[in-house]
Amino acid sequence: MIEQLGKLEVYLQELKQGYSIVQKGLTTIGDIKKGDFDLHSLFFNSLKDVNPSIKNWSKVADILAMQVQLVFGCQSSLQQAASSGNFSSTDLQYLDAVFGNLKTLTEKDIDELTSLLSDGDRQMTDDDRMARIDRLYKEVSDKYSFLRTFSSRVMTESNQRSQQRTNLQDLKKLIIP
Structure with missing residues (x-):
């Protein structure tokens, strides 16, 4: 039983690490998406300004x-x-x-x-x-x-x-x- 609890604790640590990696990845994707959107937004807004x-x-x-x-x-x-x-x-x-x-x-x-x-x-x-x-x-x-x-x-x-x-x-x- 103690051995199973030890394995579950290791599994829980790996799960937390995986969750952390996924969270950071999603944040990075969101930042990239927002940056891309901001660039496109900036470009299209610049088309409204007359040279x-x-x-x-x-x-x-x-x-x-x-x-x-x-x-x-x-x-x-x-x-x-x-x-x-x-x-x-x-x-x-x-x-x-x-x-x-x-x-x-x-x-x-x-x-x-x-x-x-x-x-x-x-x-x-x-x-x-x-x-x-x-x-x-x-x-x-x-x-x-x-x-x-x-x-x-x-x-x-x-x-x-x-x-x-x-x-x-x-x-x-x-x-x-």
């Missing part, structure tokens, strides 16, 4: 300048068309719809650019952020080009209508003295 060199990128300034010119260009072109007196109310409604849609699209682009350049809004790598800014630059450039072409055509049409009105008045003077 200052991207904020100061010349394309960003160009986009902002074009967006400002788009907003004011739409207002200016519509005011010029309205004040010329060469367009009917239906024509002016159409022009208002075109310029209004262009302004709405530009405001969406402004919101997107703001989101791209604000810390914490989007989780993107610098390359992804720059690629999206490149696409946005092209989209804004296309809208700006459309505004310039469309406004030019509207002014050309206004001048032609004005010239036609002058020609009609001159013709009436010739026919009816």
Whole structure:
């Protein structure tokens, strides 16, 4: 019996040692897991921060300048068309719809650019952020080009209508003295 108690005591000591080893192993695994999670967390949180060199990128300034010119260009072109007196109310409604849609699209682009350049809004790598800014630059450039072409055509049409009105008045003077 004493011999069995001695063996049980040895077995109990080995069991305590094994339990201690398992406990240390589980703690180590937990620490590794937490460290890995913290590293991933740190990485993904860093994707929310915008690199200052991207904020100061010349394309960003160009986009902002074009967006400002788009907003004011739409207002200016519509005011010029309205004040010329060469367009009917239906024509002016159409022009208002075109310029209004262009302004709405530009405001969406402004919101997107703001989101791209604000810390914490989007989780993107610098390359992804720059690629999206490149696409946005092209989209804004296309809208700006459309505004310039469309406004030019509207002014050309206004001048032609004005010239036609002058020609009609001159013709009436010739026919009816």
